Amino acid sequence: MGIxxxxxxxxxxxxxxxxxxxxxxxxxxxxxxxxSILIFLVAIIIMIIRLVIIPMFR
Structure with missing residues (x-):
């Protein structure tokens, strides 16, 4: 079975x-x-928001 x-x-x-x-x-x-996959995806989304989206509005 493939990943x-x-x-x-x-x-x-x-x-x-x-x-x-x-x-x-x-x-x-x-x-x-x-x-674990769902928690990983949520963490990636939070990191993108904190590192990319929020600095754009400062």
Whole structure:
């Protein structure tokens, strides 16, 4: 599985493979990965705002 396909599945952009086995630990792992990707994206957005947008208005 490619990294972009996996990220798309975490963010509910692409449907997951129905033939793939589902275990409880895989659900936990995918949940943690989904959370970490979202927190990373929020942090990137905040950094862009603080380093680019705010200095433009000073």
């Amino acid at each position: 972009w396909r996996q990220i798309a599945e975490y963010l509910y952009i692409k449907k997951r493979d129905p033939n793939e086995p589902r275990t409880q630990w895989m659900k936990y792992m995918h949940g943690m990965n989904r959370l």
